[in-house]
Amino acid sequence: MSLLEVNELKTYFKTAEGTVPSVNGVSFSVEAGETLAIVGESGCGKSVTSLSIMQLVSDPGEIVGGEVRFEGKDLLNLPKKEMRKYRGNEISMIFQEPMSSLNPVFTIGNQVGEVLRRHKGLSRGEAKQQAIEMLKRVGIPRAEQIANNFPHQLSGGMRQRVMIAIALACRPKLLIADEPTTALDVTIQAQILDLIGKLSEEENTGVILITHDLGVVAEMADRVVVMYAGEVVEEAPVYELFERPGHPYTIGLMGSLPKMSEQRDRLDSIPGAVPNLLDMPSGCPFHPRCPFAIEACKQTKPALEEQQPGHYVRCLRAGEVG
Amino acid sequence: MAIPTESGAGALPVPPKKRSEARGLKKGLRQLLRSKTGMIGAVIVLIVCLIAIFAPLLATHDPNAVAPIDRLKPPAWLEGGSSDYLLGTDNLGRDIWSRIVYGSQVSLIVGIGAVLVSGAIGAVLGVTAAYYGRWVDAIIMRLADSLLAIPTILLMLVVLAVVGPGMWTLIFVIGATNWVSYARVVRGEVLSLKERDFVKSARMIGARSGRIIFRHILPNVMSSFIVLSGMNVATTIIMEASLSFLGLGITTPDVSWGGMLSDGRQYVATSWWVATFPGMAITITVLGVIFLGDWLRDVLDPRMKLKNG
Amino acid sequence: TTSTDTGTTAAAPAASDGTLTIANGTDIESFDPQNNNNTASEAILVNVFDYLLKNDNEGNKVPALATSWEQTADNVWQFKLRDDVKFHNGDPFTAADVKYTFERLATDEALKQHSYFKTIEEVRAVDDYTAEFVTTGPDPLLLNRLSKMGAGILPSKYIEENGIDAFLKSPIGTGAYKFKSWAKDDRVVLEKNDEYFDGAPKWDEVVFRVVPEASTRVSELLTGGVDIVSGVPSTDIERIEQTENLSVETTPIKRVLQMIVRQTEGTPTADPKVREAIDLAIDKKAIVDSIAGGNGVLTRTSVTPGNFGSDESLYEQSLYDLEKAKALLQEAGYGDKGPELSLSSSSQYKEYAEVVSAMLTAAGFTVNLDILEPSAFSEKMTSKTFGELYMIGIGNSMNDASNNYNRFLASEAAGETDYNNAEVEDLLQSALVNMDEASRTDEYKKVQQILAEERPAIYLFQMKGVYGVNASVDFSPRQDEMFYAQEITPAQ
């Protein structure tokens, strides 16, 4: 039994223009102690997927289908009260927007301590003490003082670290980290990744790491899921993916990387624009931008198929490209 | 000037079919149709407006015609009621239905007029105070303080003495005193709004203060503003009643719901209908205004989803 | 202050504990009887301060602090005083107090009662118990003055020693009840004066509460919170009478609701036909029967019985003829559109003004109704700036016709009604100094007949005092609206 199993998850936003299928049948699993990276185009549904797991999708959004099993239990059908016991305790999440995700009117110490008070039953004083510990661990200088500060007095990176501290405070079994280090400099990023890695190792925590930084993916992940337009287009162990990317989108992504070692005037990027979720192209959603597209791609929607053991690709020409 | 792009498409992108205002309106209307309360509100307000406009057609009596003999007749359906007087008669034997019909004119104009006046003054002064801070804030808020401390009825008496009584006097006085509550609420919100990044961002792109205030700050205080206004329509209508209580309200031949209510208070125990019907008229109208306001608030808030049903 | 926490069962006998509680619409103005000008204040103060003589309910002058009086010269009156009276602080009451009281009234122009006592030139304390009043000229009204509002006897020694401010903080008089406390706009509490010269007080305490809202007053009565309420609205009469243990008592009071009519040249009401049309257009009976709930007496004079000089032939009379009124307007040269009138009224009489205005409209007049808040009204009245008509209820604390007619003396009328009739002027002036009762009465009757025709005022009706009374007390209301606690007794 996997720690987390996501099956055919569908989350749609019902807007005035129509229904936006932000997550459209996503499946993957995370084992205890494993780090699964999710990468993909901006806006492809990574955040919504993770919010769906937490059941925190906000209003016009709705989980319309699928299954989320945590240690075998179906989370989607859990009563709200039960779900609350998991949140912040067994499963916790680092949100993408560190700036607005902290409550402006409470001190940092209070907000970090809150989860500990709730789930570990600590007193106010104890919680604050532990919160300061946690802040130190995520690399916040003068943690004692910062604990008494309000979010607006912190830099972006500091806020992000506070969010991380909140997520890690209860030593969850599953950590969902949505771009946890975007606002951090590389030395602190290294420190944070180190912390997450240690946690994963020591406590056997499963980690879902959403990031755009393929460097981070390469360093942290055991397996990688690539998403495009609300779907999983590729899934592979990390070595396999970097060596033999199977989906044309993944290939394009790898090619867009600015390299430290060489200097070029222009970077390669995938031509064309992200498809309109309200008006998806027929067939394979990637075909309008795909250099390998053939006529069939316009008609047939490919399925996710296993190419190598553990390496799944959603492409009609899966074997041929790459 | 053309922006170099990576996209191979080359051709100019299609402009959006509808501009945002059009979209807002359409979305708003759709939302109105879908929201129960919005519909209720719209229907009520529409009906009240129609009643006010077509008062002469709807009234069955001259609203000021007294008939001492027929005084305090109960509504038609009650024992002792006469079919002549649908909702009964008041202490002078005037037809309550006709008075309510005519009263809608004054009450609507006073209610909405005073709210517009005070809302406009209050919002502008409140934003100005908070936005510019320092001495501007000090002056405006101290003015507001002074006004708060001066009893409305003293002002009312003065204005009455200078311009004479009537609907416009009332609107003027209520407008001139009620703005304080708007100003304070708006100021409070703006104080925190103006520190927000999007206001900085607007300043960054070179927007003038006027634009920042009207396009960026005011829309974000709208929801408090609308809620306050909806309630203030009630406050104003009631205030008119209270001023009638003090003998400062609207007098014959003008009819107002507040005045009716105030006249009827003596008969609450013995002839309930005299005060109850104008009271109901006020309640229903205000409810309509408030529901409509809620809808407006939702339309203006892009985050509000469309709830079906 | 005491609180009356009794209101649990409807109309429980409230008076059982020896406390009499009366609820009025207004508070007293001041504890200085000479600086008050309203009946409601005096109604309470009469329990603390005694007059030299007072009116019984039939209008006769009866002895109070004075035992007897006689006129010794054209302008001199001598009063014998009681020798057994003490102020609440124990000081004896003597002629010095009488002298102080009336000389203060006659000389201090800032006092609200001053103008009623201007005719007193001097008061001489002949001995401790004899006082002599010297008036500026013959004054047929001196006895009326001495028995009216403001004539309560003050303690000269106490005031001279402590000053008037101290007196106002804890006022003393000779009355049956002593001042206990006054919480403004809330209540006046009086306690009994065991030393009272005229029989033991019947109540341990008398509380006058201020309950401005009529319906609240009635509710207080209904719940037994108070024993007597004044100013019961006509619509509540039935409710009170239907309640066990409660009754409504009424009496005509010396107050006539009327409209003062401007006759200034150029106004439509300068034309007697128009004035008559106004009178005829108003159905006073309907007004009394409906709005006043039957509590009023029709009259064509403001000098009602019980006042000196009243002409009973005009009393209980009323004119109403709508058709004739319309015809008169035609005669006066008005076609389809009648004259435009302004009618001002204090908000107190709003209902009446509205009905009158509607009735006049029905007769063809165009009426601009102007309802004013009471003080604005009295200010406008003092400055004589009303239009054609204004409505007012005028009382008569002097019990004398002169009080009703000062308004029509040419000097006073100028600018207000601009009424000017040489014959009336002569009659009124002569009556002011005429010491012969019979011929003086005739003069006033003559005046009343003329005024009823010339209509510088159009009388609607004599008002009635309407009181709600708990069965636990015996109370018959007085024409002069006073609450003499000595006359109110616990029921057996």
Added chain:
Amino acid sequence: MGKYLVKSLLQMIPVLLLISLIVFVLVRVTGDPVALMLPESATEADRATLTRELGLDLPLYQQYGIFLTNAIQGDFGTSFRYGESALPLVLERLPASFELAFAAMALAVVIAIPLGIWSAVKRNTFIDIFISGISVLGKAMPNFWMGIMLILLFSVMLGWFPVSGRGGLTHLILPAITLGVSLAAQMTRLIRSNMLEILNQDYIRTARSKGIFELFVIGKHAFRNGLIPVVTIMSLQFTSLIGGTLITETVFAWPGLGQLLVSAVNTHDMAIVQAAVFVIAIFVILMNILTDLVYRLLDPRIKYS
């Protein structure tokens, strides 16, 4: 902070000056006190004497100067209605006014907070509409009407509370309900709308992600952020309660400042009007300072220069 307080207190001076000027002018515009003080039968000479005695024949600026010098010493003159010094007369009423205001405010808060939050959480459901309806009703019923109804119901019919007057706690309940309900109505609506705004914020999602109880999410995280406008309204309402409860005072025969003030205005009792307005003004200003301090407590982002 200390500086802010000192500054605010210093700002009282111009406000009080401004108010004194406005009131001084207003009182003199409204009418002639002499006319009201004298009986109908008074002569021109009487009038002139009284005018002189009251100092009303001096030029206006001189009158204002005298008024101001005296006012600074707490002397607002003598009420001609009561013949007593005005300031004590006004201060005498404050306990009654405060008692009623506090009770009404407390009641309003107790009613409004849960209703407002509930209404927002249950947005657009029957409960929401019901609560809106109730609050409109609460607002649309004028105080005098509501007061009379309460008396009829709870005093006359049920006999639970005394009808009127000031006394123990039982006397306070009905007038406090009368005032409190309309205050609560407005507050409820405001809380609702603020909560709606705030429930959409990212930090609410964060709070939920911590697994804390929904009651906490709403009561702590959301409510606190939505309090600023509510506090504003509360302070406004509270100040208006001090001088402006005339109608409720009248209906319940409550001897508060409102009755005193209105009767003073009506009778042109200048001394009392001026003293009362001053007392209210000082109260308003103190209330504002308190409000600003509360703002700061509530929202650490607000700064005062």
Added chain:
Amino acid sequence: MSESKMNAAAPLLQVRGLKKHFPVAKGWFSRKNEYVRAVDGLDFDVMPGETLGIVGESGCGKSTAGQMIVQLLEPTEGKIVFDGTDLASLSGEQVRRARRNLQLVFQDPYSSLNPRMTVYDLVAEPLIVHGLASGKALKTEVMSLLEAVGLGPQHADRYPHEFSGGQRQRIGIARALALKPKMIVCDEPVSALDVSIQAQVLNLLKDLQEQFDLTYIFIAHGLPSVKHISDRIAVMYLGKIVEIGSREELFASPKHPYTEALLDAVPVPDPRLRRKREPLPGELPSPVNPPSGCAFHPRCPYAQDICKQQTPVLEPKADGQSAACHFPRNMDEAGVTI
């Protein structure tokens, strides 16, 4: 391209002794304030057409510096000369007009977008404000801006909350680009973007630079993109620049130990090169009480006694690389003993 320009023209932006100290109140009534020395003395020039990258520890004052340059924050001390004018001397209206040429891309895309305006309105606003386009031209311009940052017409009528983090960031970029200002301060403009779009945006920035001779200050954490886009790079630590130099030199031979640590920590997008990284040792310093001497000394593996006492100064060099270090790395004369 950069070398020639750098020598030819006068600098577009000159920053001298720039400082920002935020007071941190201790209590409500305390008089004594402490200060966060967010920016503590910056000196640098930016030449027209050049891109200056700023990297550094999170919280070292990069955003604060950026906000001061665009006049959103008032400097505590120091001078900012832009295009020949001292910005501090400008009136409010002049600053407003100056912003036509001086733009900022906010670090936090979400909170810097008015939640009640559609994307179209947001992007059109700068054009309207400065009267640069109207009517059809405006529409076309806005659409091409959106397209340039990889958004489509279907997004134009949506509100900010309906977007993903990366999409919001691009809206912010489009807004700043709309004016084609002379200089844009980009505060982490691509941190939330996937590499493909990141590449697209970086290319766009470069293209625009070439076409319109734009100048950028590029604040970022992602060293590969900084390296890609910058001509020169400044490394900040605790409110100060510790090293500045051309991209080639800086990346090839970092002289300051912090720069070295930074470069060392960059994750490499190749799982085979995965290694055990050594995080910088030591406590993170506090900007309220910065360490004496060289602020980096408590964490510096090469620190000596002098580092604790003397603050090293950044030697201003016209073109070359310089570092504020007593014992610069990779230099022959550096007699480091470990």
